[in-house]
Amino acid sequence: MIATTLSIAGNEAxxxxxxxxxxxxxxxxxAISxxxxxMLLLSLQADPMALSDYMGVSDYISAGVFGxxxxxxxxxxxxxxxxxFAEERKTGTITLLLSAPVSTTQIVLGKFLGLTVFMLGLVLILMLMPASLAFSTDLDYGRLAAGVLGMLLMLLAFGAAGLFVSTLTREPTIAAVTGFGLLLMLWLLDVLAYQDVPLAQVFRHLSLIGHYDNLRxxxxxxxxIAYYLLFTGTFLWAAVQRLDIERS
Known part of the structure; x- marks a missing residue:
């Protein structure tokens, strides 16, 4: 099972x-990061007092870049x-994929692991920026590691939600717009969490960004950590169930 899943992951990557x-x-x-x-380095050079709310240069920079x-x-x-999955359905290759002698769980996990390779590339790009300050200042490696972990977990959550949405349609564009809408809705829960509204505490616990800010x-x-793992697992499970319905 593991070898098959890794093979699918390699093909997807x-x-x-x-x-x-x-x-x-x-x-x-x-480029944007x-x-x-x-800009953060230049602003710090122009106004060193900007560090007053932070523990050090690395905290100031990583907070800005990761945020x-x-x-x-x-x-x-x-x-x-x-x-x-939307493109597989649109081109008709989804039929071959679902008729292959592999489980739906292997297909979903394989594609997700292939996507994870790309997400690791994103994390590496962003991590190298504050890490480059190690040559000129003392880095708080524990805080940097927590921020990188939070960034990776949030990406996994975003990826799992987007993967599930991709199983619902045959149009990649619709999958992208719907996926963005879902993530934006979850993003806005963080806004509601700090408003004087009913269930504000519940919104705080459900907020994707709130949990990331703690690690950042x-x-x-x-x-x-448990929140992101549960969130990711839930959407991967939902994707498996959706494809099982199509496969049966």
Whole structure:
């Protein structure tokens, strides 16, 4: 089972990285994040007192870069997940895929692991920026590691939700728009969490961004880890159920 899943993952990763879209997304994320990184350094040089609310240079820089990354992920992840199953259905290859002697769980996990390889590339690009400051200042590696972990977990959650949406339609564009709408709705839960509205505490616990902000600030809480793992697992399970219905 593991070998088959890894084989599907390898094929999906190759398909992603032979696509111009993947390299365009990586390039755009690197360019925008690099611009934010440089602007933060320049603002710190112009106003050293900006560090008053932070523990150090690395915290100030990583907080800014990782915080802005949430917006980038919200925009680009639906583009990367829209093709996972919607394009297979549109081209008719979904029939061959579902008729293969592999389980639906292997198919879903394989495609998700292939996507994870791309997500690791995104994380690496963003991690290298604050990590480059190690040559000129003392980094808080624990806080940096917590932020990187939070970024990866949030990407996995975004990817699982987008993968599930991709199983619902045969049009990649519709999958992208719907996936963006779903992630945006979950994003807005964080806004409601800090308003004087009923169930504000529930919204706080359900907020994707709220759990990420804790890790980004260096607050390592197993509840945040468990939330992302449960969220990711739930949407992967839902994708398996959706494909099982189509397969039967």
């Amino acid at each position: 190759r398909r992603i990285f032979t696509s111009p879209l993947a390299w365009t997304v990586l390039g755009v994320v690197a 690099g611009y934010i990184f440089v 802005f990354a949430t917006l980038l992920f919200l925009l680009v992840m639906p583009l990367m997940t829209m093709r996972l 600030r260096g607050i390592f809480d197993t509840a945040d």
